[in-house]
Amino acid sequence: MQHLPFDQPGKFYKGNLHCHSNISDGRQSPEYVCTFYRSAGYDFISVTDHFLSRYGYPITDTTALRTEHFTTIIGAELHTGTTSMGEMWHILANGLPLDFAPPLPDETGPELARRALEAGAFVTCAHPAWYALPEADVIALGDVHAIEIINGIARDHSDKIDSTYMLDVMLGQGRRYYALATDDTHFHEKHGDLLLGWIKVKSEALTPESLLDAMKRGHYYSSEGPDFFDVRIVPGDSVQIRCSAVNHVFVTGKGSQSIYLHGNGLIEAELSLKKWRSDFCRITIRDGHGRRAWTNPIWFDE
Numbered sequence: 001m002q003h004l005p006f007d008q009p010g011k012f013y014k015g016n017l018h019c020h021s022n023i024s025d026g027r028q029s030p031e032y033v034c035t036f037y038r039s040a041g042y043d044f045i046s047v048t049d050h051f052l053s054r055y056g057y058p059i060t061d062t063t064a065l066r067t068e069h070f071t072t073i074i075g076a077e078l079h080t081g082t083t084s085m086g087e088m089w090h091i092l093a094n095g096l097p098l099d100f101a102p103p104l105p106d107e108t109g110p111e112l113a114r115r116a117l118e119a120g121a122f123v124t125c126a127h128p129a130w131y132a133l134p135e136a137d138v139i140a141l142g143d144v145h146a147i148e149i150i151n152g153i154a155r156d157h158s159d160k161i162d163s164t165y166m167l168d169v170m171l172g173q174g175r176r177y178y179a180l181a182t183d184d185t186h187f188h189e190k191h192g193d194l195l196l197g198w199i200k201v202k203s204e205a206l207t208p209e210s211l212l213d214a215m216k217r218g219h220y221y222s223s224e225g226p227d228f229f230d231v232r233i234v235p236g237d238s239v240q241i242r243c244s245a246v247n248h249v250f251v252t253g254k255g256s257q258s259i260y261l262h263g264n265g266l267i268e269a270e271l272s273l274k275k276w277r278s279d280f281c282r283i284t285i286r287d288g289h290g291r292r293a294w295t296n297p298i299w300f301d302e
Contacts, residue, residue, distance in 0.1 A: 003302055004295070005202035005219035006230045012200040013043035013211065017075070017094050018126070018148070018182035023058045024049035027187040034065040034072065040195060043206055046075040046094045057102040073208045074098060077126065080112045083137045090131065091116065091141070092124040092148060092182075095212045110140045117144070122215050124180050127151035129163040138166060139175070145216060149294065150181035150224065152196030153188070161196070164294075171280055171297055172254045178215075178296045179282070181222035197224055218296045225291030231283060235300045236276070241269045241283060243293070248286040253278025264288075 005012075020026035021033050028036070030047050037045045047060045062072035075094035080103040083089055089109030093116040100119055103112050116123050124146040125138050138147070147167045155161040170177055181197030201220040203210045214220065221228050229242040239251055245265040252258045257278050259271045273281075283295040 003218040004231055004233075004298065005214070005221065006228070006232075008202045008214070008219050010202055010204035010210075010214075012202050013206055014198055014200055015042055015044040015046070015073075015211070016183050016185070016198050017046045017073070017122075017124070017180065018048050018077070018092055018151070019045060019185035020049055020077075021047050021060060023047075023060045024052070024055045025186060027189075030060055030062050031065060033185070033187075034062060034070070036194075038067075038070045042198070043069070044071045044073060044208075044211060046073040048075040048077045048092060048094070051076040051078045051100075051102070053102070059096055059098050059100055061098055069206070071206050071208060071211070073211060075121070076100070078103070078112050078116060081108050083109065083131075084134050085132055085137075087131045087133075090126040091144075092126040092180075093119075093121040094124075094215075095119075095121040095208065109137075110142055113141045113144055117142075120212075122146070122212055124148050125166075125177075127154055127160075127163060127184065128166045129160040130154040130158060133166070135166070135169060138170060144177070146178040146180040148182060149179045149222065150197035152183035153186060153191050153193035154184070155196065156191040156193070167297075168252070171282075176297070176299065178218050178220075179222050179294050181224065181294070197222065199223070200227070221293060221295050223291075223293035225289065226285050226287050226293040228283075228285070228293060228295065231295055231298075233281075233298060233300075234273070236273060238273055239271050239281070239283065241271075241285070243267060243269075243285050244287070246285040246287045248284075250284040250286075251281050252284065253281045 078091040
């Protein structure tokens with residue numbers, strides 16, 4: 001499967017693609033944010049301040065904070081207009097140019113997302129569960145890369161951390177998106193929004209360009225804690241998984257279709273696909289603390 005990362009050249013790098021600094025509504029400086037994540041063992045982050053007029057439409061420049069062993073991806077959380085629910089659009093864009101232009105007065109969310117894609121960004125439908133984004137609005141965004149399935153700050157803001165349901169609805173309709181877990185860190189005192197979701201990207205180099213290229217190819221997985229070490233699929237036969245110790249393994253597809261394995265301290269699993277009737281699957285593992293990790297969707301026609 002060309003979109004699985006495990007056989008790709010390079011190594012896995014850990015990163016967070018959604019966080020805010022005091023350039024917008026975060027509580028800490030970009031320097032503090034980068035130092036915090038670097039000290040926590042992350043290899044890269046993207047400071048994605050709110051691209052709004054009240055903050056001066058910032059694209060936070062973190063290039064000076066890159067080191068030999070830690071890098072940053074320039075990005076922003078883009079906003080414009082309103083969704084069909086009357087909420088301002090939230091669109092995550094990683095890999096923007098520093099001179100990305102503010103939205104025009106009548107620019108819609110889908111138009112802004114399209115412009116970010118054309119600028120070379122990895123574009124994600126941000127936290128649909130958090131603001132109850134309707135299915136039609138997700139579809140209207142067009143060919144964005146991913147749906148943010150975990151948004152850490154939403155856990156204590158509204159108990160809406162999890163948007164995996166929206167990903168599954170889209171996949172069941174034949175639409176193709178990757179999954180993305182993030183913190184959306186603001187360093188709020190009252191919100192536990194730190195180190196709750198991240199990705200592991202298989203990349204040949206720890207550079208923004210290489211990381212973005214790998215992400216656009218789907219060569220990563222998302223996690224709250226567990227690690228995938230290998231996933232191999234023989235369509236119509238089986239899926240084989242190696243991972244850190246977990247208690248539950250799920251392979252899910254269209255609608256309610258699933259196969260699973262439960263046990264204590266599982267580090268290997270093989271599940272039969274002989275009766276599988278979905279044209280895609282995705283794999284979730286869950287450890288004894290309830291923390292999960294997710295592969296990107298795997299389509300059997302690729």
